[in-house]
Amino acid sequence: MGIFSNKKSNLSEQNISTLIGEGCIINGNISAKDYVRIDGMVDGNAAVDNGLIVGERGVVNGDVKAQEIIVYGTINGNLYSEKLEIKSSGRIKGAISTQKIEVEVGAIYNGSISMHPDDTKHNKQLAELGTKQLGAKKETTSEIDQ
Numbered sequence: 001m002g003i004f005s006n007k008k009s010n011l012s013e014q015n016i017s018t019l020i021g022e023g024c025i026i027n028g029n030i031s032a033k034d035y036v037r038i039d040g041m042v043d044g045n046a047a048v049d050n051g052l053i054v055g056e057r058g059v060v061n062g063d064v065k066a067q068e069i070i071v072y073g074t075i076n077g078n079l080y081s082e083k084l085e086i087k088s089s090g091r092i093k094g095a096i097s098t099q100k101i102e103v104e105v106g107a108i109y110n111g112s113i114s115m116h117p118d119d120t121k122h123n124k125q126l127a128e129l130g131t132k133q134l135g136a137k138k139e140t141t142s143e144i145d146q
Contacts, residue, residue, distance in 0.1 A: 026040070048065070051068040052066040058073035071090035073089070077093075080097050088104040093111060
């Protein structure tokens with residue numbers, strides 16, 4: 001079962017394989033195959049094969065790549081995904097490249113957005129671009145103005 005479905009998302013039903021808890025700080029890039037939830041802080045890029053959830057108190061200072069992303073917290077960096085949900089408490093500062101996006105009232109987004117059709121050629125290009133971007137070292141110290 002994916003993060004995105006016709007039913008309301010129930011995060012307790014997800015197979016979260018990695019949890020970065022509140023108060024935990026990761027200085028460096030992370031990568032994972034399954035579902036990741038970030039309630040702490042990651043100062044680095046995040047590459048997740050399946051889904052990424054950034055909790056309300058979660059912060060990512062770096063680029064993010066995942067098939068599906070739900071943002072309740074803050075991301076300061078570029079996003080690459082097939083599906084993106086920005087919840088009302090979500091804050092994003094950076095460029096977004098996605099096929100589908102859902103933004104709740106109250107969410108804050110500052111940056112550019114590029115939406116692409118659901119085709120295999122674009123998916124391959126997105127994967128290559130995301131891999132190149134996530135492989136490069138990047139320091140991001142800016143925070144979203146509230």
